[in-house]
Amino acid sequence: MFKPIKxxxxxxxxxxxxxxMIVDGNLKKGDKLPSERELVxxxxxxxTSIREALRALQIIGLIECRQGExxxxxxxxxxxxxxxxxxxxxxxxxxxxxxxxxxxxxEVETAALAAQRISNEKLDDIEIxxxxxxxxxxxxxxxxIDKKFHYEIAQASRNFLIVNILNAISSxxxxxxxxARKRILVDENNREVLxxxxxxxxxxxxxxxxxxxxEAMKKHLDFANEYYKDF
Amino acid sequence: MFKPIKxxxxxxxxxxxxxxMIVDGNLKKGDKLPSERELVxxxxxxxTSIREALRALQIIGLIECRQGExxxxxxxxxxxxxxxxxxxxxxxxxxxxxxxxxxxxxEVETAALAAQRISNEKLDDIEIxxxxxxxxxxxxxxxxIDKKFHYEIAQASRNFLIVNILNAISSxxxxxxxxARKRILVDENNREVLxxxxxxxxxxxxxxxxxxxxEAMKKHLDFANEYYKDF
Numbered sequence: 001m002f003k004p005i006k007x008x009x010x011x012x013x014x015x016x017x018x019x020x021m022i023v024d025g026n027l028k029k030g031d032k033l034p035s036e037r038e039l040v041x042x043x044x045x046x047x048t049s050i051r052e053a054l055r056a057l058q059i060i061g062l063i064e065c066r067q068g069e070x071x072x073x074x075x076x077x078x079x080x081x082x083x084x085x086x087x088x089x090x091x092x093x094x095x096x097x098x099x100x101x102x103x104x105x106x107e108v109e110t111a112a113l114a115a116q117r118i119s120n121e122k123l124d125d126i127e128i129x130x131x132x133x134x135x136x137x138x139x140x141x142x143x144x145i146d147k148k149f150h151y152e153i154a155q156a157s158r159n160f161l162i163v164n165i166l167n168a169i170s171s172x173x174x175x176x177x178x179x180a181r182k183r184i185l186v187d188e189n190n191r192e193v194l195x196x197x198x199x200x201x202x203x204x205x206x207x208x209x210x211x212x213x214x215e216a217m218k219k220h221l222d223f224a225n226e227y228y229k230d231f
Numbered sequence: 232m233f234k235p236i237k238x239x240x241x242x243x244x245x246x247x248x249x250x251x252m253i254v255d256g257n258l259k260k261g262d263k264l265p266s267e268r269e270l271v272x273x274x275x276x277x278x279t280s281i282r283e284a285l286r287a288l289q290i291i292g293l294i295e296c297r298q299g300e301x302x303x304x305x306x307x308x309x310x311x312x313x314x315x316x317x318x319x320x321x322x323x324x325x326x327x328x329x330x331x332x333x334x335x336x337x338e339v340e341t342a343a344l345a346a347q348r349i350s351n352e353k354l355d356d357i358e359i360x361x362x363x364x365x366x367x368x369x370x371x372x373x374x375x376i377d378k379k380f381h382y383e384i385a386q387a388s389r390n391f392l393i394v395n396i397l398n399a400i401s402s403x404x405x406x407x408x409x410x411a412r413k414r415i416l417v418d419e420n421n422r423e424v425l426x427x428x429x430x431x432x433x434x435x436x437x438x439x440x441x442x443x444x445x446e447a448m449k450k451h452l453d454f455a456n457e458y459y460k461d462f
Binding site for chain 1: 242243246250253254259260282283284286287288289290291292293304308309311312314315316317318319320321322323325329330332333336337340341344390391392393395396400403
């Protein structure tokens with residue numbers, strides 16, 4: 001199924017080999033990679049090339065080195081897009097407005113997908129978050145709860161490409177829009193407004209109403225985005 | 232503006248330093264990086280750490296090594312998401328259906344943005360592509376033209392985050408859905424249908440009608456996606 005990319009450099013070939021093992025199902029999340037020595041013997045390349053390849057995979061968050069234990073495929077590879085996306089964002093001199101725009105597009109449609117696919121368990125998880133948000137007047141806690149609320153909805157879409165891309169965009173927002181999520185909560189009255197918006201989204205999800213879920217998410221993000229405009 | 236990520240490893244610190252130079256505007260697209268020797272002196276770390284950091288940046292497509300000349304920030308950083316996205320895709324055992332789903336969400340809304348922001352020059356470029364597609368009965372040529380057509384519309388949205396993410400998704404489609412774009416063109420009659428759909432999108436863009444552009448793109452992708460379903 002996978003069409004290998006033409007590569008000329010040795011470390012690229014090492015990465016291709018590791019990718020092949022993943023495609024063939026010989027390496028899965030959480031698995032230990034062969035040792036550096038084994039990779040040297042197996043692939044007949046220098047230890048330096050092996051190390052470079054492993055470092056690169058570490059940097060994009062796909063493998064982790066556990067002290068004294070070796071290299072493992074990460075169980076959580078959800079953050080592997082953030083680093084390249086963030087450097088690209090800076091090099092292209094992109095603007096925070098671009099982040100806000102793509103986030104809205106994806107989240108609105110993701111809410112519609114979630115409405116069609118959400119499990120009862122996930123609905124319960126979201127209900128708990130809504131209550132926690134409503135009951136807390138700690139800004140920092142509410143920033144975290146709000147982030148989790150959006151993450152759970154992305155998960156409920158059951159499209160992991162979307163989950164990963166939204167994750168990277170969400171981290172980008174936290175990096176490039178100063179105190180983005182906190183800003184809106186500085187005004188005490190907003191907590192009530194946001195709580196109501198969260199509830200509307202939840203109700204639409206519970207009713208498995210895709211159109212209403214999208215509309216409620218759109219309304220929520222349009223309100224929030226007003227606060228992200230000035231930076 | 233940029234909040235540094237907590238890093239403990241030396242090569243991560245090297246990457247952070249290079250990122251700082253980008254944030255501060257001291258490194259731009261196409262610029263030459265300081266030599267390995269200069270980086271060693273400047274950052275007071277080992278040559279190995281410098282090399283590992285540079286390799287990692289090469290792998291995610293952000294810098295390129297020109298033989299005998301040194302390392303340069305790439306002019307075209309648009310492909311730097313594909314590698315991590317592709318490995319992530321495999322590790323999560325995601326399905327081609329997920330690719331098709333996110334592509335549709337993004338492209339439909341991107342067409343709406345493009346309708347609001349497209350320049351007359353870009354409209355002319357797109358018109359040329361439509362005529363070329365119509366006039367050619369070479370499958371492989373038409374695959375390329377179709378790809379370019381979608382790329383130009385993404386560009387016209389003037390949101391480079393969207394352009395980059397769509398690019399990565401498009402490459403993912405080419406990698407994981409065998410002969411995706413060609414399949415639809417095997418049936419000679421489809422060329423006419425697709426030509427008409429392209430024209431409808433173009434007309435909506437030219438009329439700067441966001442709603443119609445989104446509808447026309449949706450119709451086009453719904454038609455195409457029927458061919459990507461069985462793999």
